[in-house]
Amino acid sequence: MTGWRRDLAIGLAVLAALAAVPAFDVQRFWITTMTVLFIWATVVSQWNLVFGVAGIFSLAQMAIFAVGGYTTAMMGLYLDWSLWLALPVSGLLAVAFGSIVGLACLRLTGAYVALLTLAIAYILFLLIVTDTECIYYEGTVCRSLTEGWKGLGRYGDYGFRDWFGRDFHLGNYGLTLAILALATAFAFLIIRSPMGLAFRALRDNPGYAMSRGVSRFKYQLLVFVFSAFFTGLAGSAYAGVFRVIGPNVLQLSLLLFLLSMMVVGGLGRPWGPLIGATLLMLVDETLKEEFLADYRNIGLGLILAAVVVLLPQGIAGGIDNLARRLAIRRPDGPPRRKGPA
Amino acid sequence: MEIFIQIVVSGLTLGAMYAVGTIGLSLVWGALRMLNMAHGVLIAIGGYFSYQAITHWGLPMPVALLVAMAAGAAMGALVYHCAARFMFRNEAFENNIFIVTFGLAIALENGILKVFGGYPLAQPFALQGGFRIMDVWVPWQNVLIVVVSVAVMTLMALFLAKTRGGRAIRATAQNRDAALLMGVPIGRVFAQVLAIAGLLAALSGVLLSSITTLSPQVGFDPMLKAFIICVIAGLGNVLGALYAAFMMGLFEAGVQFFLGVRYALPLMLLIVIAALIWRPYGVFGKRQVTRL
Numbered sequence: 001m002t003g004w005r006r007d008l009a010i011g012l013a014v015l016a017a018l019a020a021v022p023a024f025d026v027q028r029f030w031i032t033t034m035t036v037l038f039i040w041a042t043v044v045s046q047w048n049l050v051f052g053v054a055g056i057f058s059l060a061q062m063a064i065f066a067v068g069g070y071t072t073a074m075m076g077l078y079l080d081w082s083l084w085l086a087l088p089v090s091g092l093l094a095v096a097f098g099s100i101v102g103l104a105c106l107r108l109t110g111a112y113v114a115l116l117t118l119a120i121a122y123i124l125f126l127l128i129v130t131d132t133e134c135i136y137y138e139g140t141v142c143r144s145l146t147e148g149w150k151g152l153g154r155y156g157d158y159g160f161r162d163w164f165g166r167d168f169h170l171g172n173y174g175l176t177l178a179i180l181a182l183a184t185a186f187a188f189l190i191i192r193s194p195m196g197l198a199f200r201a202l203r204d205n206p207g208y209a210m211s212r213g214v215s216r217f218k219y220q221l222l223v224f225v226f227s228a229f230f231t232g233l234a235g236s237a238y239a240g241v242f243r244v245i246g247p248n249v250l251q252l253s254l255l256l257f258l259l260s261m262m263v264v265g266g267l268g269r270p271w272g273p274l275i276g277a278t279l280l281m282l283v284d285e286t287l288k289e290e291f292l293a294d295y296r297n298i299g300l301g302l303i304l305a306a307v308v309v310l311l312p313q314g315i316a317g318g319i320d321n322l323a324r325r326l327a328i329r330r331p332d333g334p335p336r337r338k339g340p341a
Numbered sequence: 342m343e344i345f346i347q348i349v350v351s352g353l354t355l356g357a358m359y360a361v362g363t364i365g366l367s368l369v370w371g372a373l374r375m376l377n378m379a380h381g382v383l384i385a386i387g388g389y390f391s392y393q394a395i396t397h398w399g400l401p402m403p404v405a406l407l408v409a410m411a412a413g414a415a416m417g418a419l420v421y422h423c424a425a426r427f428m429f430r431n432e433a434f435e436n437n438i439f440i441v442t443f444g445l446a447i448a449l450e451n452g453i454l455k456v457f458g459g460y461p462l463a464q465p466f467a468l469q470g471g472f473r474i475m476d477v478w479v480p481w482q483n484v485l486i487v488v489v490s491v492a493v494m495t496l497m498a499l500f501l502a503k504t505r506g507g508r509a510i511r512a513t514a515q516n517r518d519a520a521l522l523m524g525v526p527i528g529r530v531f532a533q534v535l536a537i538a539g540l541l542a543a544l545s546g547v548l549l550s551s552i553t554t555l556s557p558q559v560g561f562d563p564m565l566k567a568f569i570i571c572v573i574a575g576l577g578n579v580l581g582a583l584y585a586a587f588m589m590g591l592f593e594a595g596v597q598f599f600l601g602v603r604y605a606l607p608l609m610l611l612i613v614i615a616a617l618i619w620r621p622y623g624v625f626g627k628r629q630v631t632r633l
Contacts, residue, residue: 057439104614104617107617108617111376111439112572112617114376114436114439115568115569115571115572116572116614116617118568119565119568119610120610122561122606123606123607123610126603127603127607130603252447253447256443256444256447259443260444263440295451297447297448297451298447298448298451298452298455299448300448301444301445301446301447301449301451302444302445304440304441304443304444305423305441305442305444305445308440308441308444309427309441312431312433
């Protein structure tokens with residue numbers, strides 16, 4: 001299959017280039033920005049699997065992310081676990097949470113799923129923000145389980161400071177890049193595997209697929225649960241890298257930001273999440289720096305709306321269409337594959 | 342007994358406000374198959390226009406209410422003309438319009454934030470005083486809310502049942518293609534429905550902010566509750582939404598009294614999830630058989 005080789009080649013080249021970045025004298029600001037980019041790109045790549053590929057309109061991704069992050073923080077804070085140990089455990093707890101959400105939602109379709117998952121995320125937010133019950137006292141200061149608005153902190157980090165000294169941010173960069181690479185590889189495996197075929201069958205002809213024994217519920221639940229693992233890992237890495245996690249990760253503006261990445265990149269396109277995440281981080285940085293800072297959310301909202309109306313297949317979709325048109329025009333070009341890749 | 346009356350009074354007030362917001366959402370879903378995420382911001386716009394009209398333009402309260410409703414209707418129509426009209430023929434309309442209205446909502450909400458600031462304001466559309474039933478104090482404001490809501494919903498029901506425009510909306514909701522073939526201008530119907538929903542959202546925004554405060558995010562919580570009510574009733578079922586709204590209002594008032602405000606929404610959601618596993622098409626909804 002040519003698609004496989006092309007994707008693998010591009011993927012390895014991008015990975016090698018990104019891994020080589022720290023060898024050059026790059027400002028710490030950009031390393032940190034790229035670390036954030038890797039975390040969001042990981043979340044978006046998994047969201048793209050759930051929404052773009054499997055067609056489940058879930059808005060619970062950031063709730064799953066928050067479960068991963070808070071798990072890590074609480075393990076560090078209350079159980080004194082190393083954050084390295086907390087990393088896989090957070091992923092697994094995120095999977096457990098994802099399964100419950102999936103079981104509750106996946107009997108529904110389309111808009112109902114979006115509503116319920118949005119409600120679940122919002123309720124998690126409300127419960128954290130209104131959490132004021134003291135579970136222990138530090139001197140006379142009351143500490144609650146999640147610390148409400150303030151969020152949790154002081155649960156340690158990955159210990160990169162001991163290994164790299166001043167250049168500890170390179171450790172964070174490497175860790176998030178590794179998670180992103182794993183998550184992207186996983187996303188490609190799903191898209192190109194029999195499971196991906198099942199999704200394509202369910203999307204293109206649900207009646208025939210189901211009569212041949214492809215169970216929609218089973219496959220959707222599987223992808224929901226698997227993607228929750230990497231989303232939880234990303235949440236855990238977020239908590240470890242920033243050494244603080246609060247309810248702000250559940251805010252609507254962040255959800256909108258990530259949704260924009262996915263939509264601008266191209267829903268369901270394998271490379272969409274990476275393209276979209278990179279582009280929107282760039283837009284975001286420009287909007288932040290210039291006098292436009294006040295208009296950041298207005299701008300993002302309008303961009304999102306405009307892209308869906310004007311370019312519904314996103315940038316990756318646009319590139320694909322362009323490539324196909326060029327391939328047709330060239331008489332001795334490669335034969336066109338049958339059906340959508 | 343007093344506790345019971347107290348719960349019924351605040352439950353009916355909540356229910357009336359929810360009902361006004363919810364039937365708008367339900368109508369939009371029924372006619373367009375569209376989830377309007379800008380609903381929450383329309384609620385806020387209603388509240389702010391009423392504030393602006395009374396405080397800065399010095400208009401009397403009933404006129405301010407009309408101004409707010411007109412603003413909501415205009416914004417609703419704008420959602421149609423800026424976004425929905427380009428998209429409703431598209432196959433992925435249901436998901437796309439959700440994203441688009443989400444984007445518009447965030448943009449508008451931040452627009453309000455820029456104009457009015459984030460500091461909570463007091464809604465001047467309010468009556469002072471009240472009366473007693475046994476030992477329970479009932480503010481006139483709550484009576485006003487219930488009366489206005491019931492009046493508007495009655496007008497709405499008459500419009501849908503008795504007029505040509507109402508019949509066109511019902512026909513479009515029932516079968517879009519058949520309505521189109523019978524000469525119903527569905528584009529105009531869609532714009533109308535969105536304007537009506539905007540009007541109702543703005544109205545519920547004025548009422549809602551009169552017993553809480555006015556802030557740019559004031560609409561999000563009621564929008565989510567309205568969605569939950571719609572899901573319970575079955576999306577697009579207007580009459581079911583009405584029952585469900587009052588049920589939810591009473592339920593919320595009860596939970597708030599016995600368990601605390603914090604648990605009202607989570608418990609509501611748990612019930613919804615249970616209800617959906619039991620009847621995925623809504624408690625009052627009909628099972629829909631789709632042909633492939």
